[in-house]
Amino acid sequence: MLYIVITYLWASILLYLLLGGADFGAGIIELFTSQKNKQVTRKTLYSAIGPIWEANHMWLIIAIVILFVGFPVIYSTMSVNLHIPLTIMLIGIIARGTAFTFRHYDAVVDDMQHLYNTIFAISSFTTPLFLGIIAGSAVSGHIDPQADSFLDAYIFSWLHWFSVTVGLFTVSICGFLASVYLIGETDVEHERLRFAHKAQFFNIAAVVCGALVFAAAWFEHIPLFDWVFGNWIGRIAILSATLSLIWMWTLLYQGKISLLRPLAGFQVTMILLTTTFRHFPNIVILKGGGYLSLTEHAGQEKTIEALAWALLLGSILILPALFYLIYSFQKKPVGYEGQAH
Amino acid sequence: MNDFIAARSQMALSLGFHIIFSCIGMVMPFFMAVAHYYYLKTGQIVYKNVTKAWSKGVAIFFATGAVSGTVLSFELGLLWPEFMKHAGPIFGMPFSLEGTAFFIEAIALGFFLYGWDRFNPWFHWFTGVVVGVSGLASGILVVAANAWMNSPAGFEHLNGQYLNIDPIAAMFNEAWFSQALHMTIAAFAATGFAVAGVHALMILRGNNVLFHTKSFTIAAVFGCAAALVQPLSGDISAKDVAIRQPAKLAAMEAHFHTEKSASLIVGGIPNETEKKVDFAIKLPGFLSFLAHGDFTAEVTGLDRIPEENHPPVAVTHYAFQIMVGMGMAMMLVSVLYFTALWKKRKWLQEPWLLKLFAIATPLGFIAVEAGWTVTEVGRQPWIIYGIMRTADAVTPMPGIAYSFYLFTAIYASLAAFVVFMLYRQIKMVGELYDV
Ligand code: HDD
Ligand code: HEM
Ligand code: HEM
Numbered sequence: 001m002l003y004i005v006i007t008y009l010w011a012s013i014l015l016y017l018l019l020g021g022a023d024f025g026a027g028i029i030e031l032f033t034s035q036k037n038k039q040v041t042r043k044t045l046y047s048a049i050g051p052i053w054e055a056n057h058m059w060l061i062i063a064i065v066i067l068f069v070g071f072p073v074i075y076s077t078m079s080v081n082l083h084i085p086l087t088i089m090l091i092g093i094i095a096r097g098t099a100f101t102f103r104h105y106d107a108v109v110d111d112m113q114h115l116y117n118t119i120f121a122i123s124s125f126t127t128p129l130f131l132g133i134i135a136g137s138a139v140s141g142h143i144d145p146q147a148d149s150f151l152d153a154y155i156f157s158w159l160h161w162f163s164v165t166v167g168l169f170t171v172s173i174c175g176f177l178a179s180v181y182l183i184g185e186t187d188v189e190h191e192r193l194r195f196a197h198k199a200q201f202f203n204i205a206a207v208v209c210g211a212l213v214f215a216a217a218w219f220e221h222i223p224l225f226d227w228v229f230g231n232w233i234g235r236i237a238i239l240s241a242t243l244s245l246i247w248m249w250t251l252l253y254q255g256k257i258s259l260l261r262p263l264a265g266f267q268v269t270m271i272l273l274t275t276t277f278r279h280f281p282n283i284v285i286l287k288g289g290g291y292l293s294l295t296e297h298a299g300q301e302k303t304i305e306a307l308a309w310a311l312l313l314g315s316i317l318i319l320p321a322l323f324y325l326i327y328s329f330q331k332k333p334v335g336y337e338g339q340a341h
Numbered sequence: 342m343n344d345f346i347a348a349r350s351q352m353a354l355s356l357g358f359h360i361i362f363s364c365i366g367m368v369m370p371f372f373m374a375v376a377h378y379y380y381l382k383t384g385q386i387v388y389k390n391v392t393k394a395w396s397k398g399v400a401i402f403f404a405t406g407a408v409s410g411t412v413l414s415f416e417l418g419l420l421w422p423e424f425m426k427h428a429g430p431i432f433g434m435p436f437s438l439e440g441t442a443f444f445i446e447a448i449a450l451g452f453f454l455y456g457w458d459r460f461n462p463w464f465h466w467f468t469g470v471v472v473g474v475s476g477l478a479s480g481i482l483v484v485a486a487n488a489w490m491n492s493p494a495g496f497e498h499l500n501g502q503y504l505n506i507d508p509i510a511a512m513f514n515e516a517w518f519s520q521a522l523h524m525t526i527a528a529f530a531a532t533g534f535a536v537a538g539v540h541a542l543m544i545l546r547g548n549n550v551l552f553h554t555k556s557f558t559i560a561a562v563f564g565c566a567a568a569l570v571q572p573l574s575g576d577i578s579a580k581d582v583a584i585r586q587p588a589k590l591a592a593m594e595a596h597f598h599t600e601k602s603a604s605l606i607v608g609g610i611p612n613e614t615e616k617k618v619d620f621a622i623k624l625p626g627f628l629s630f631l632a633h634g635d636f637t638a639e640v641t642g643l644d645r646i647p648e649e650n651h652p653p654v655a656v657t658h659y660a661f662q663i664m665v666g667m668g669m670a671m672m673l674v675s676v677l678y679f680t681a682l683w684k685k686r687k688w689l690q691e692p693w694l695l696k697l698f699a700i701a702t703p704l705g706f707i708a709v710e711a712g713w714t715v716t717e718v719g720r721q722p723w724i725i726y727g728i729m730r731t732a733d734a735v736t737p738m739p740g741i742a743y744s745f746y747l748f749t750a751i752y753a754s755l756a757a758f759v760v761f762m763l764y765r766q767i768k769m770v771g772e773l774y775d776v
Binding site (some may be wrong): 057062075076077079083093097102106108153302317318322 | 397403407408410411422425431433434436437441444445447448508736744751762
């Protein structure tokens with residue numbers, strides 16, 4: 001039963017990274033789009049994510065609920081020592097969700113739009129940045145539950161090169177996912193080309209940030225290299241991700257777009273797999289070599305059992321409906337402008 | 342401001358903010374479903390316009406409700422890590438089921454908002470109903486989690502250890518039914534009155550009268566029906582509290598001394614040092630009746646409860662008075678409205694009834710906030726009643742006061758935005774819909 005719960009936790013983190021990530025990325029693209037193209041980008045973006053953005057963000061809530069019900073010690077330790085980045089991330093979530101809705105539903109279109117757009121684009125950047133910082137801090141070995149100075153306990157637990165680079169890496173991944181996703185959302189050739197350029201840009205950014213993550217890990221004595229390349233699963237995953245990336249770019253130059261999304265999704269899945277596989281089941285690594293483990297710090301058996309059943313039953317209800325939602329809004333009927341009237 | 346008070350205030354602020362959006366999220370889909378149903382049945386375009394106008398408002402509320410709820414699920418840990426460490430696995434069941442309910446709600450909302458002219462009309466209508474049902478389910482589930490804090494169940498507490506956890510028993514604790522019932526009805530009453538009030542004001546101003554009359558009627562019928570039964574369910578709650586949390590009941594009533602044939606106190610200023618209530622109206626025996634259904638029964642006073650376990654009396658008492666006062670006022674309006682509907686149709690044309698509704702716009706939400714204050718402040722000093730003190734649950738991180746100021750600023754500006762947005766929405770009705 002415990003493994004069912006862990007699988008769900010991992011899957012919801014992955015889905016949040018993929019779906020929520022593409023969603024954040026759409027805002028990041030907006031931030032990196034020249035003024036004259038912003039309006040078109042916004043339209044494409046809205047028709048692509050409007051119907052599903054709420055659902056995309058549910059994965060975060062599922063992951064959090066799994067954590068606090070099933071792994072309360074992990075949840076409360078992270079909540080205490082990462083209080084500040086979590087709060088900043090929350091503010092990002094508030095700002096982004098509301099700005100996105102307000103700009104669309106405001107009955108009067110005037111200068112306020114400018115404000116909503118700015119808030120939306122900036123928070124689309126900061127939220128995944130801090131998500132990455134939180135994830136990076138969890139495994140960085142900087143969290144020290146015994147620390148007695150404010151700086152050590154609440155600031156240096158997350159403010160260091162490794163987690164910041166992980167944050168930047170997360171941002172580029174989001175931008176990359178969104179660009180690839182949006183290529184398939186528009187029928188206009190030069191639009192498509194523009195998103196392809198964006199994909200290229202974020203792809204390069206991800207590679208650069210990835211290199212920085214390794215550099216920071218080396219600098220801070222985090223055995224990231226060993227986690228990723230020290231076992232065959234990691235090596236195979238990285239290799240196949242790289243191959244699929246090459247394949248993806250060839251397809252893109254040939255103008256074939258149908259496989260782009262699954263390939264991008266595959267690459268991100270492989271990245272998450274390699275970075276989590278090696279130190280599983282320890283998801284929080286503390287200062288001085290201690291750790292919090294998904295197997296040792298799980299709740300009592302009955303709780304885990306109930307949680308697993310709730311998740312299984314939930315999926316039976318949710319997944320078909322979710323697929324139908326995504327499917328229905330993929331095919332656009334004639335005269336559809338991507339707006340809720 | 343010390344960190345403990347700051348943490349409590351931040352929690353109260355976030356919950357007090359969220360509850361408004363969740364009430365609307367639970368109830369508006371049903372109003373829309375009714376309007377939508379009339380449209381599909383009669384083909385009158387005004388009903389379609391009502392449904393669409395409401396759905397835009399709801400989308401704004403939904404987004405705000407969803408983000409404020411997301412904040413809450415983190416805040417429980419950010420502010421009360423010690424509580425969550427122990428409580429999470431016990432009262433987590435409703436939260437894990439709630440995840441499903443939210444998800445279905447979000448999916449159905451996607452279908453409903455973006456599905457005009459895309460699907461079979463009745464399938465589209467049905468997705469709207471699903472939004473309402475799953476919203477209601479999530480509301481009931483969260484309240485069950487809160488009820489567990491009032492009436493802990495499903496575990497054994499030995500030497501600070503929480504053993505033999507049974508999440509199902511924890512969910513069906515003694516308080517869940519009375520709280521969930523009362524909350525659900527409250528959501529209908531509060532939302533119904535708020536929506537009806539806004540539309541009543543528009544009718545009085547002579548704007549788009551047909552449109553606003555249809556909207557008003559749907560909201561008013563729901564709101565008034567709920568307001569009529571609310572005091573009954575409140576009575577169930579009070580009897581329940583009397584048995585399970587005598588300290589809370591005593592604080593609600595500022596009942597300092599244990600006595601038989603205890604009198605119900607209306608108004609008054611609790612004087613905690615002299616243990617009496619100044620300037621109150623007393624109805625002899627009524628408190629015994631309210632709490633135990635018998636005019637002579639004994640009602641435990643605060644004197645039977647150790648001083649260190651007393652909840653704040655004044656706040657709880659005032660909040661209770663406010664809730665009941667609002668409840669009575671709303672019940673009165675409801676009686677008038679139903680009389681008008683069934684016996685005196687001509688009242689419906691007269692402005693005084695509409696004016697009454699316009700004045701009553703905020704009453705339901707004031708009662709909701711007051712009611713939660715009774716429940717939560719009345720539980721103090723416990724976070725898990727009788728098991729864990731709130732003071733022992735708070736985060737060790739210093740400087741929570743700044744976090745509280747920050748969130749206050751954020752919620753204040755969000756509230757301002759939502760009001761502004763709604764104002765523009767209503768102002769544009771005439772231009773957006775040919776009504
Ligand atoms: C429209 C809103 C509304 C109205 C008119 C009333 N209430 Fe209420 N009340 C609530 C909205 C509410 C609430 C916000 O929904 C609470 C907070 C927690 C809960 O379960 O319901 C609540 C709590 C609450 C509690 C505490 C329950 C507990 O702690 O478990 C009691 C005893 C009452 N109510 C009693 C009454 C009585 C006797 C009313 C007579 C008119 C009344 N309420 C009207
Ligand atoms: C949405 C409606 C709710 C409102 C308006 C509300 C209001 C409040 C208020 C006023 C306080 C502060 C009490 C004090 O410190 O004196 C509080 C505390 C708290 N509430 Fe609620 N509450 C609500 C529902 C819930 C629910 C559903 C839960 C959890 C499942 C919950 C969990 C808590 C916790 C953990 C605290 C902090 C500890 C404490 O003060 O006892 N509340 N709430
Ligand atoms: C009595 C108190 C509460 C009630 C009745 C309630 C009800 C609801 C409802 C109906 C929604 C749907 C969204 C909407 O309509 O705007 C919602 C959203 C949400 N609530 Fe609450 N809630 C309460 C307290 C809480 C607490 C204490 C938490 C966290 C622990 C919480 C977490 C959430 C989350 C995460 C969402 C967002 C879900 C989404 O994206 O749809 N709620 N709540």
